Amino acid sequence: MAEYDVVVRGGTVVGAFGTTRCDVGVKDGRIVALAERLTDADTVLDAGGLLVLPGGVDSHCHLEEQMPDGSVIEESFETGSAACFAGGTTSVVCFVQQWKGHGIAERYWEHKRRGATGMVDHAFHQIITDASDLALEQELPALVADGLRSLKVFLTYDPLHLDDAQYIRVLAAARRHGMLVTVHCENYHAINWRTEALLKAGLTAPKYHSWSRPPVVEREATHRAIALAELVDQPIQVFHVSCEEAAEEIARAQARGLKVWGETCPQYLTLTAAHMDRSNPQDGPFEGAKFMCSPSPRDEAEQQKVWGMLKRGVLDVVSSDHSGSSFHNSIGKAAAGRDANFSQIPNGIPGLAARLPILFSEGVVKGRISLEQFVAITATNPARLMGLAPRKGSINVGADADLVLWDPKKQVTLTNPLMQHVIDYTPYEGMQVTGWPVATLRRGEVVMRDGKVQAQPGTARYLPRNPYAFIAPRGILSNDFDAAPPA
Ligand code: DUC
Ligand code: ZN
Numbered sequence: 001m002a003e004y005d006v007v008v009r010g011g012t013v014v015g016a017f018g019t020t021r022c023d024v025g026v027k028d029g030r031i032v033a034l035a036e037r038l039t040d041a042d043t044v045l046d047a048g049g050l051l052v053l054p055g056g057v058d059s060h061c062h063l064e065e066q067m068p069d070g071s072v073i074e075e076s077f078e079t080g081s082a083a084c085f086a087g088g089t090t091s092v093v094c095f096v097q098q099w100k101g102h103g104i105a106e107r108y109w110e111h112k113r114r115g116a117t118g119m120v121d122h123a124f125h126q127i128i129t130d131a132s133d134l135a136l137e138q139e140l141p142a143l144v145a146d147g148l149r150s151l152k153v154f155l156t157y158d159p160l161h162l163d164d165a166q167y168i169r170v171l172a173a174a175r176r177h178g179m180l181v182t183v184h185c186e187n188y189h190a191i192n193w194r195t196e197a198l199l200k201a202g203l204t205a206p207k208y209h210s211w212s213r214p215p216v217v218e219r220e221a222t223h224r225a226i227a228l229a230e231l232v233d234q235p236i237q238v239f240h241v242s243c244e245e246a247a248e249e250i251a252r253a254q255a256r257g258l259k260v261w262g263e264t265c266p267q268y269l270t271l272t273a274a275h276m277d278r279s280n281p282q283d284g285p286f287e288g289a290k291f292m293c294s295p296s297p298r299d300e301a302e303q304q305k306v307w308g309m310l311k312r313g314v315l316d317v318v319s320s321d322h323s324g325s326s327f328h329n330s331i332g333k334a335a336a337g338r339d340a341n342f343s344q345i346p347n348g349i350p351g352l353a354a355r356l357p358i359l360f361s362e363g364v365v366k367g368r369i370s371l372e373q374f375v376a377i378t379a380t381n382p383a384r385l386m387g388l389a390p391r392k393g394s395i396n397v398g399a400d401a402d403l404v405l406w407d408p409k410k411q412v413t414l415t416n417p418l419m420q421h422v423i424d425y426t427p428y429e430g431m432q433v434t435g436w437p438v439a440t441l442r443r444g445e446v447v448m449r450d451g452k453v454q455a456q457p458g459t460a461r462y463l464p465r466n467p468y469a470f471i472a473p474r475g476i477l478s479n480d481f482d483a484a485p486p487a
């Protein structure tokens with residue numbers, strides 16, 4: 001029997017802290033050797049001229065989520081897995097929704113069953129829409145015992161949003177259970193107020209989505225989310241930061257020593273509000289719906305500031321927030337008709353496969369971030385923050401052999417078929433990128449080669465997360481009274 005099942009030979013192995021020329025030896029799905037020359041392998045993959053990257057970790061994407069009205073997000077675990085592998089991502093953290101008025105257990109176990117039908121390794125964030133005793137006191141402990149380590153709250157969006165009292169209850173429950181809280185930061189009442197006024201004034205086209213939620217609504221909610229997290233002494237990650245003023249709130253919190261992390265997404269680095277003002281001959285201004293997500297993309301000056309925040313490390317994760325709704329069918333963007341006003345159009349854009357190529361091309365190739373930073377923000381940092389390290393997110397002996405063979409010179413024009421998701425469009429259609437995944441290995445198995453995804457449905461693994469120190473509360477309270485002592 002050969003010493004290695006697979007050897008990846010002659011590539012340039014990239015880690016968050018450095019880059020080395022070495023071979024990677026794989027046995028039983030794990031990395032067992034890193035050395036200048038490895039022989040005695042069943043399969044040798046030639047990586048000459050290629051980069052060898054850890055498989056991407058997308059810690060924020062929406063797959064097969066079940067909605068209270070009985071509908072299910074279009075992207076299934078199976079189709080989403082194909083998109084992940086096509087773009088060099090091998091692990092995801094996706095969401096389970098709580099339905100208002102219900103507990104969390106039933107949906108969680110159902111979602112876990114669905115996750116197993118795909119191919120991509122996965123963990124879950126539990127969305128809390130109703131901070132009830134049933135959810136947080138009675139049902140949450142069993143989910144934590146199953147390896148759930150993060151909660152998600154929305155400070156805006158009907159019917160998901162929590163008020164401050166409910167948000168504090170979630171922070172306290174997370175602290176007791178040793179969990180991370182991730183937060184969608186926009187001010188609910190401010191957006192509703194502006195939306196009503198815009199609609200009354202007849203300003204209903206997709207482009208007015210961005211007018212309904214200017215940066216100040218994101219900054220205010222980010223400030224409040226951080227302040228209340230500080231009160232409870234609970235670490236949080238602020239999701240999808242779109243603008244400098246929200247990132248500044250995070251920078252200030254970090255400078256004070258708080259455990260606050262910030263994520264952004266490719267859409268805030270490459271799209272602008274002007275995309276929502278596009279028209280086409282068939283659909284008119286409805287074309288703009290393709291780019292509608294929340295927070296709203298801003299402008300080019302803001303994009304450069306968000307890049308700056310990534311370079312500084314204030315924002316240290318880039319995830320896709322893949323939340324697609326197809327454009328041409330009647331259940332997606334046009335669910336309320338093609339004349340619907342902006343507030344009736346589902347938010348969210350697809351981006352699972354585009355995430356790494358866009359970050360590499362716009363970031364590394366254009367000199368905005370280093371190659372090592374690219375690996376850190378797309379794999380190593382999300383794995384560490386989500387409690388998936390050292391098994392995922394880096395190329396280490398003992399880690400799962402999740403690897404991407406990356407051609408740093410290959411030039412590609414992004415098209416929807418290349419994305420391999422179920423959604424019928426990509427907001428990045430026509431974008432030119434340099435750098436492309438030519439093969440993806442998941443636990444040592446080649447699951448994508450030259451664009452052909454070859455993994456079997458049902459081979460995904462759930463990633464239970466043990467308690468981990470990285471997200472432990474600081475133990476610093478306003479005074480000696482701890483209102484939510486850890487269990
Ligand atoms: N924003 C979110 O917060 N989630 C999904 C889609 C979106 O645009
Ligand atoms: Zn969100």
Ligand code: ZN
Pocket residue numbers: 060061062321323
């Ligand atoms: Zn999201």
